[in-house]
Amino acid sequence: MRAGVLVPVHGFAPYLAETLDAILAQPGEPVVVVVDDGSPQPLALHPDHAPRVTLVRRETAGGPAVARQAGLDALPEDVGLVALCDADDAWLPGALARVAGALTAEPGAGWAFGRALVVGPNGRPTGERWAEPPAGRLAATDFGRELYAANPVPTSSVVLRRAALAEAGGFTGPVRVAEDWELWLRLCAGGVDAVCVGETTVRYRRHPGGLTADVAGLAAAQLAVHERHAELVGPRAADRVIADDHAALAAGLAREGRYAEARAAWAQVAARRPLRREEQVRRAVLALPGLRRRLGRGDPYRG
Template structure:
């Protein structure tokens, strides 16, 4: 029985899947299985997966066509995975070599029920990463999750398989924020979610990807607020200001319109100046020229780009 089951939803990822699998096979911890769940790809994704699987019996390809990435993750995590630990990875992201070793040590030591590391954001190659997320100390609360997502991407989440199954997996009806919805339910039911120092994931930014659809992300937020309310937690103006700051910074990372970033930032500042200017739990390193694009008040810019 493998220690870790790696779950990789895949849809038309022929251009990136090979690099994702290469980074997986380069892990310092080798006690894993990988379940690639093809969601109906029309490119060569399945052929690439089969080719790598022929060389490495730990890798298996299955299909769950047309049901979306959350359903793909659930299919593998609820029905197929054999590992005590589940680690999710998107087919266009790249793990650092020590990721699985770090998360397995933390989870086996009982330091948390679910863990994540730091994320580096890149466009073409990991060496081009312009920003790196941070991790805050202590357990993540629902209040924190209503402000911003410290996990950043599901490629950064690892947890005990029993916790995933107890919660019934991800809400497959959500197109956006399914990760936050799951994390709120995990924490709401008493699960400990903690960050680990060190970069675990290189996240490939794509302005055309789902994560770039900020308007839809805002619409999905209503569902998150309803989930949090079930645990007696409601968003306040401070949460909303931090969330708008998170969207503004995400728009900059994805090289979206500077006007959109400025509008989100200014709205957040007006909503609650104290919350907007509060310390950034996922502090950035350097954003380069993108930092200079929006014309923002000095205090607003410091909140967006502070470490």
């Protein structure tokens, strides 16, 4: 089955050449669509890439999901598999064939994904480890409950059946950040099984310019996702996870100096469960101007 690859881009993309080099080196000659999502300076592809890549320009930025949908609309009708790769990540050799092959070997599954090696801006491994679901086919009901608690799926490792994606409503959803996670949950809610490839297929890059570096924004998006898909786990389990979202939101707001909003978020946590000891300390520190300024320091990926 023919495959297409969607690469959304917004603004300065220092790793895009590496991303496209890795995609274009994959066997099978996939159809590659790069979507310039309203960048202030319109994107120009390198001459080595331009002849082999379709460039779609959106005049207004809509976020990754909207950009991917624009790319999907630009794919030829005979493309039945849709692969994702962000503009700061890079596939390993043979990644597309491995993930697409695992999906086509399971006719009843609608999407597949691999595992990620997390690297920093310099390309060196950070040592960060993500949860790793077991290799093989994952039933939508069970995997939906696991996904609700945390997202172990590297977006840039995903291959979807185009038909399953269309049935789930396409890429666009209710959130601009964590939009990939919301799609996975939507697929599971629709009864679409997944396939996990039990090997690393992508180098996932952490860097300050990434969308997930916005701690408060990501926490708010996760909260919206969990509220939308609470039926996957039931009210008691959902309430526990939503309390943790409010705690993450409180921490992110404190980092930004939005102390009144952080206190309100901690109140939402306390309304759902008792505060843990370290959370009680963080909440108390918000009332101490000399100490609370320290809450904005440190690596956002490490708490």
